[in-house]
Amino acid sequence: MRIAKKSDVWRKIENSEFNIELKINDEDFLLNERLNIITGMNGCGKTTFLNSLKSIFGLRITKTEVQKIQDLQINLSFKTKKYRNLDGERVLDKNTNLSIIDLDPFKIIEELNQLISQDELEEYLNQFEIHEYPKEEVTILKYLLQKNYENVKVMEVLDDDKSVYFFEVITKICNYNSTKMGMGEYVMLYYYHKLQLMEENSVVFIEEPENFINVKSQKNFLNYLVQVASKKKLTIFLTTHSPFLIEEAFSQHIHLLKYEEEGLKKEKFSKVLTLKKLGLEPKIQGYFLVEDKKAEALLTHIIRIKNEELLKKYPIKSLDGHSDISKIMMTSKEIGVNFIGIYDFDMKEKKSEIKSKSFNHKHFFLPGIKENIEEDLIDILAEEVDVVSKNLKINQETLRSLIDENCGENYHDYFSKISKELNVPEEALIEILLIKFSEKNKKIIENFYEELKTNLNF
Known part of the structure; x- marks a missing residue:
């Protein structure tokens, strides 16, 4: 396949046969392009949106991801049949020959x-x-x-x-x-x-393809992606933070998401204003690797207090447990990417076990009192019912009752259940608790950040 001129490729690409209607609080927008680029600030809901699409097509997502998509209503039309992400039926149920791949670097x-x-x-x-x-x-x-x-x-x-x-x-x-x-x-x-192997009319999910890839290759890949999507009639959903991909793409293919009190919404897109608003900078020096989303929330909170600009140089990547961090920490430094492993507090007890591994990148441990941040935040919630109620504008007694009812609940599901019962965003509840956690534990947070600063030369 010869690489065609950029302007020809982008102008000739046809619409997809999928009509995806996103409806939140009576606000509609369509994703019906062959290539759909989804962007927005951290925490705006890009991953939740992508997971909702994966689920409605028929890809398996985790239990935690299922809980997060409950408040997002998506309607999809394909071959005269309509599907909803909150219903049981999936696209693959009726179209067993449809090929779908999920590309996560x-x-x-x-x-x-x-x-x-x-x-x-x-x-x-x-x-x-x-x-x-x-x-x-x-x-x-x-x-x-x-x-x-x-x-x-x-x-x-x-x-x-x-x-x-x-x-x-x-x-x-x-x-x-x-x-x-x-x-x-x-x-x-x-x-x-993988793209060469894809059959015609397939569906492709790509999450942040810019990871590990230089600027020129990012741009070339995007133009190749448009060409292969057009030739094979692929439908592609791609999330990104890369300013280079956004600059390269034609605007009608870009969907800017934002999160407000009412939920996820699509924002009016302007290429110049979007790049400025997102504060995207190309000089990424490495990646913080954390065990899960709660650890990501804690580390993000600490860095925003101390030096928010650091998040532009070292984005945070949430993995699936400490073993996933350890695997990447053994990657050779010769690859040219700097990883910083941030384990949960409970892993400090296994420090000798971690030290015995052949790590090629530096690692640290999140500050904490109990074994993990979830248990610390559960204690904070019980102690600060009045503060949380006031900030979230909810009834104190309702919150106390929910705390009692969920006493002993698995901490992994605790906050998703509480926030769902209160009808408030889980992220908003966690943020309030993290503020109180940092106020009560200034010394250990300061020590943690100083250790990072000293070892990484911030």
Whole structure:
């Protein structure tokens, strides 16, 4: 496939056969483009929105993600059939031949790390066939990655009932494979290969493709994505914080989300004003990795108090537990990406176990009193009923009653249940509790930030 002129590609792309109607508080908007770029400030609900779409199409999402999409109503029309994200029926139920993929760069890297950490890797790989890309495809890869490839090969490795792709490349100066590649190069090769395999009329979800990828490659990838979407009649939903992707895209494909008291809304899009409002800066120096969304909320709160500009240089990525952090911490520094592992407070007791691992990146522990931030915040809620009630404009006795009813509830579900019963955003409740937590624990928060500052030269 020859890479066409940018203006031709964007102008010729047709609408999707999916008509997605988002309805919140009687406000409607449509997503009916082949390529839909979803952006907005942190916490505006991009991930919740994307998870709602994944769910209505039929992809599996976690229990926590299911709880978060309950207040978001989405209507989708496809082949005269209508679907709602809060109903049981999914698009895949009626369209079993429909192909859907979910491309998450962090999951892609995690799967690769699991593969290459195997003993006797070379012997293990020998049982799989390797395929060489034709010259015209190598030309596209050279365009995407700005590398002078002479030859590129791919191997599909079946590992624990899933496919992991292993690449080998030859340039004029060296040969290497996925064990020696930077993350950005591997992820881009993976994106390209998966998109090549997609059948016509498929659906693709891509979450923040800019992660690990340089500016030029981001722009080239977006233009390639438009072309492949048009050629294969793909429908693509992509979330991003990248100013370069937003600048590159045609405005009708961009959907700016915001979160207000009434819920998620679409904001009027202006490219210049959006970039300014979002405060997007390209100089990302690394990523903070945390165990879950509550840990992300705590770390975000602390950094906003101390040095909000730091979040532009070190975005926070929420993973799925401490083991996911540890896997990424063992990634080679040669990839050119700096990771900072931030474990929950309870992991301090396992400090010696963590130290025994072959980490290549620095790690720290969140401040806390109990084992995890959820339990600390549950205590704060019980102590500060009057403050919370006043700020959320709810009845004190109603809140006290809910606290009593949920005593002993699993802390993972505690705040989602409380906020749902109170009909208030969970994020608003958590923010009030974090403010009180930081007021009561100034010393440990100060010590935590000073440790970060000293070790990372902020």
